[in-house]
Amino acid sequence: MTAAALYDLSGKRVWVAGHRGMVGRALLRRLSREAVELLTVPREELDLTEGAAVRAWMRRHRPQVVILAAARVGGILANARRPVEFLEQNLRIELEVISASAELGVEKLLFLGSSCIYPRDCPQPIREEYLLTGPLEETNRAYALAKICGLELCRARRRQEGRDFIACMPTNLYGPHDDFDPETGHVLPALLRRFHEAKSRGDTEVVVWGSGTPRREFLHVEDLAEACLHLLRHFSDEIPINIGCGRDLTIRELAETIARITGYRGRIRFDPARPDGTPEKRLDISRITALGWRPQIPLEEGIRETYRWFLAHHTARAADGAEQMP
Ligand code: GFB
Numbered sequence: 001m002t003a004a005a006l007y008d009l010s011g012k013r014v015w016v017a018g019h020r021g022m023v024g025r026a027l028l029r030r031l032s033r034e035a036v037e038l039l040t041v042p043r044e045e046l047d048l049t050e051g052a053a054v055r056a057w058m059r060r061h062r063p064q065v066v067i068l069a070a071a072r073v074g075g076i077l078a079n080a081r082r083p084v085e086f087l088e089q090n091l092r093i094e095l096e097v098i099s100a101s102a103e104l105g106v107e108k109l110l111f112l113g114s115s116c117i118y119p120r121d122c123p124q125p126i127r128e129e130y131l132l133t134g135p136l137e138e139t140n141r142a143y144a145l146a147k148i149c150g151l152e153l154c155r156a157r158r159r160q161e162g163r164d165f166i167a168c169m170p171t172n173l174y175g176p177h178d179d180f181d182p183e184t185g186h187v188l189p190a191l192l193r194r195f196h197e198a199k200s201r202g203d204t205e206v207v208v209w210g211s212g213t214p215r216r217e218f219l220h221v222e223d224l225a226e227a228c229l230h231l232l233r234h235f236s237d238e239i240p241i242n243i244g245c246g247r248d249l250t251i252r253e254l255a256e257t258i259a260r261i262t263g264y265r266g267r268i269r270f271d272p273a274r275p276d277g278t279p280e281k282r283l284d285i286s287r288i289t290a291l292g293w294r295p296q297i298p299l300e301e302g303i304r305e306t307y308r309w310f311l312a313h314h315t316a317r318a319a320d321g322a323e324q325m326p
Helices: 024-033 050-063 076-081 085-104 138-161 187-201 221-234 251-262 284-289 299-318
Strands: 013-017 035-038 066-069 106-110 164-170 171-176 205-209 218-220 241-243 267-270
Touching: 013 024, 013 050, 013 076, 013 171, 024 221, 050 085, 050 299, 066 085, 066 221, 076 138, 076 241, 085 106, 085 138, 085 164, 085 241, 106 138, 138 164, 164 221, 171 187, 171 221, 171 299, 187 205, 187 251, 187 299, 218 221, 218 299, 221 284, 241 284, 251 267
Parallel strands: 013 035, 013 066, 066 106, 106 164, 164 241, 171 218, 205 267
Antiparallel strands: none
């Protein structure tokens, strides 16, 4: 049985900042089952990096709860190629939304960090207190530093002003509405698409980046959304909290699983010229499980469901390799 909530969400005006992304959409789906008033604003109407506009919009809509899911995100290559945008856009969004939330009296704010902000060579599984205890992974240093600043902005507002601003560290996420672009996306959607296209074309070889030996943990975005609601209700602490499933696998194992699910039977070739990134980053999830949350979607089932979603939404345009995310 879950303990009584620390914070009662019912009847609250909840703003999901970043509602068009994979995480934001999952949060909206989950929140639509709650007795809350949902607030969203399209990017064309509000640029979250513009402080005055953010404050004017918030004054008009008076959110009581803010979930900051808006961020510039991408896979290992996008991070390595565009450090300026990953650093600047994320810093600006965090600064404006978190400071405006404090100034305008938001009751509860949840900031989403990432497991990649831990030091590169952390002991496994990674406990929350390892944050800032060692050098970062080079390929996503800019993004990691921006996210660390977001955590610190929440902590500073808690310490100095007593705000109930909390932060979480999700592991690598996947699910519907992910970025399936093979160049910019994360490994799971990128491989789903690459293997699917190889099977459709009858290719005999698929190239997977790196050595295949790095280990990664994956969490379905529906599980993440559930965890976020759970934290809003049951968590209030200045130390950010991990969200993961506690299990990892190698990229080779992931590729073999995806090959099986997509029905691809050819060869898998690893390309060592591409970066491996962090060797491993499995989260210790004992703090969040002690609060009564547990992941529900096993990886293989989640990948199958995501593949069905991809087939339903992408294949018409995927064939020419020029699609945009819906
Ligand atoms: O998902 P991914 O880009 O993110 O890559 P990270 C994970 C691993 O998969 C790396 C390998 O070892 C890649 O070399 N990989 C193999 C591939 N084939 C592919 C492919 O086709 N595409 C991609 N993308 N990878 C990101 C960070 O790190 O994790 C972000 O850069 C963010 O900042 C995110 O935090 C959660 O796990 O390495």
